[in-house]
Amino acid sequence: MKNFYLTTAIDYANGSPHLGHAYEKVLSDVIARFRRMMGDRVYFLTGLDEHGQKVQQSARKAGVAPLEFCDQQAAKFADLCRLLNISNDDYIRTTQPRHVKVVREILQSLFDKGEIYKAEYKGFYSARQEQFLQEKDKVDGKWPEIFGEVAEISESNYFFKLQKYQGWLVDYINSHEDFIYPRFRAKQVIEFLKEPLNDLCISRPKERLEWGIELPFDSGYVTYVWFDALVNYISAVGYGTERFSENWPADFHVIGKDILVPPHSVYWPIMLKAIGIDLPKSLLVHGWWLSSGEKMSKSLGNIVNPLDLAEKFGADPFRYFLMREMNVGQDSDFSLDLFVTRYNSDLGNDLGNLVSRLLNMGHRYAAGKVPAASIEEDFEKQLKAAAAKTAEESIALFEGMQFHIALEKIFNFVRSVNRYAEQRAPWKLAKSGNEGDLRTLETTLANMAEALRIASVLLAPVMPEISKKILLLVGSQEAGSFEGLAWGNSLEGKPFGEKVILFPRGDDVK
Ligand code: MSP
Numbered sequence: 001m002k003n004f005y006l007t008t009a010i011d012y013a014n015g016s017p018h019l020g021h022a023y024e025k026v027l028s029d030v031i032a033r034f035r036r037m038m039g040d041r042v043y044f045l046t047g048l049d050e051h052g053q054k055v056q057q058s059a060r061k062a063g064v065a066p067l068e069f070c071d072q073q074a075a076k077f078a079d080l081c082r083l084l085n086i087s088n089d090d091y092i093r094t095t096q097p098r099h100v101k102v103v104r105e106i107l108q109s110l111f112d113k114g115e116i117y118k119a120e121y122k123g124f125y126s127a128r129q130e131q132f133l134q135e136k137d138k139v140d141g142k143w144p145e146i147f148g149e150v151a152e153i154s155e156s157n158y159f160f161k162l163q164k165y166q167g168w169l170v171d172y173i174n175s176h177e178d179f180i181y182p183r184f185r186a187k188q189v190i191e192f193l194k195e196p197l198n199d200l201c202i203s204r205p206k207e208r209l210e211w212g213i214e215l216p217f218d219s220g221y222v223t224y225v226w227f228d229a230l231v232n233y234i235s236a237v238g239y240g241t242e243r244f245s246e247n248w249p250a251d252f253h254v255i256g257k258d259i260l261v262p263p264h265s266v267y268w269p270i271m272l273k274a275i276g277i278d279l280p281k282s283l284l285v286h287g288w289w290l291s292s293g294e295k296m297s298k299s300l301g302n303i304v305n306p307l308d309l310a311e312k313f314g315a316d317p318f319r320y321f322l323m324r325e326m327n328v329g330q331d332s333d334f335s336l337d338l339f340v341t342r343y344n345s346d347l348g349n350d351l352g353n354l355v356s357r358l359l360n361m362g363h364r365y366a367a368g369k370v371p372a373a374s375i376e377e378d379f380e381k382q383l384k385a386a387a388a389k390t391a392e393e394s395i396a397l398f399e400g401m402q403f404h405i406a407l408e409k410i411f412n413f414v415r416s417v418n419r420y421a422e423q424r425a426p427w428k429l430a431k432s433g434n435e436g437d438l439r440t441l442e443t444t445l446a447n448m449a450e451a452l453r454i455a456s457v458l459l460a461p462v463m464p465e466i467s468k469k470i471l472l473l474v475g476s477q478e479a480g481s482f483e484g485l486a487w488g489n490s491l492e493g494k495p496f497g498e499k500v501i502l503f504p505r506g507d508d509v510k
Pocket of ligand 1: 008009010011012019020021023024049229230231232254255256257258259287288289290295296
């Protein structure tokens with residue numbers, strides 16, 4: 001069986017980790033954990049994009065050699081993964097020999113096939129974007145701000161034949177509905193492809209840029225950073241070896257909307273086609289976290305350091321917030337107030353209180369063990385029906401990338417368990433001492449435990465640690481799969497754990 005192969009974009013080594021990186025890793029991790037629980041064998045890759053002008057400049061500024069600079073950055077990004085509890089199977093750095101070797105092999109083979117040729121280039125160049133520009137890139141006769149200083153240059157370079165594949169690419173995108181998700185993003189690509197494509201300049205003369213992978217057929221040049229970076233998706237899984245087919249084609253490349261057109265939707269498919277490799281099954285394109293409508297990124301100086309929130313509240317509440325607030329594919333505004341509200345209300349009041357209520361009563365009225373459920377009246381029937389519906393719907397929603405709605409449904413269910421507890425009011429039943437009331441009380445506690453078990457299994461991809469804690473507290477075990485989601489009585493007689501506060505109030509953060 002082929003692995004479910006999932007990748008993130010590899011982060012630029014020149015900047016520090018920010019919310020955008022954190023979100024992409026969490027989103028991918030939730031998918032990876034979900035697929036594992038669905039029974040897939042998963043290979044989950046993330047990594048660091050280490051070559052290019054900006055890295056060279058940042059290293060120079062820091063007064064260290066580029067590789068040393070990258071080592072320091074790699075340590076920061078590794079910390080981010082650890083802090084967010086990212087379950088990646090591999091971490092690729094584009095300076096690793098396994099990667100450099102594949103990039104060089106591919107360049108050589110494309111050169112040998114005549115897909116790469118040398119030509120004189122005359123035109124405009126943006127050093128900031130490491131990109132050649134054309135008149136059509138001007139807005140109102142001027143170069144847009146993002147290009148920084150634009151110089152007119154003339155030099156010999158190597159070009160990759162993109163143009164001859166343009167018609168093929170349009171047909172491919174039109175005939176593969178699942179290639180770009182969400183679908184509306186495919187329209188943007190098709191729109192972009194209405195203009196004739198230029199062949200892609202894939203070399204940089206060493207006088208201008210040293211920090212890159214040298215062209216195997218001309219040592220005077222290094223390769224363009226995107227041509228290098230995209231190859232990580234195949235170099236990491238052993239392109240050229242037998243192992244490759246265990247993973248490729250990738251099931252998802254998870255990327256942000258800014259790097260869809262042209263790198264992932266034009267360069268990458270054409271590179272693969274020219275090499276003779278199948279295309280990835282799907283590009284999952286997420287939106288941006290914004291701060292008052294602007295992209296949260298380093299250049300705006302408005303980064304919320306994800307490490308701070310995750311460090312203060314733990315990885316799971318942070319992961320929950322990101323997945324609950326973002327409709328995958330759209331943009332979302334980040335606000336600390338919203339984070340604290342979600343934390344206090346969904347996690348603290350709804351989930352946390354349910355757990356502590358149950359543990360309290362379990363020790364008080366049931367000698368610390370999950371009692372037997374022996375009656376079934378309307379309240380119980382409704383609760384069981386809600387559990388079955390929530391499980392079915394939320395799994396389907398996870399599968400369809402609608403994580404925010406899945407979480408909404410799971411938390412609606414958690415609230416309905418709290419309502420059930422209030423309807424049955426075990427604290428009142430305990431006072432009566434009558435046999436029937438005692439059975440109802442025991443049934444209520446047993447059902448609350450079983451409902452929490454089901455909710456916790458469903459929450460495991462998003463909040464793996466909290467899920468595990470709750471499952472252990474109600475006498476169950478860590479969720480390995482979605483099997484056993486059906487309502488049952490497996491917890492009967494199992495010990496309740498000691499009372500804990502899962503979500504200490506977080507008002508002081510504001
Ligand atoms: N190095 C390239 C990717 C090469 S993939 C072969 C790159 N790096 S990046 O560090 O700038 O961005 C990494 C990912 O973070 C991208 O998918 C990008 O869209 C995402 N984000 C960066 N800022 C973001 C937000 N504010 N919100 C959500 N994600 C955004 O691009």
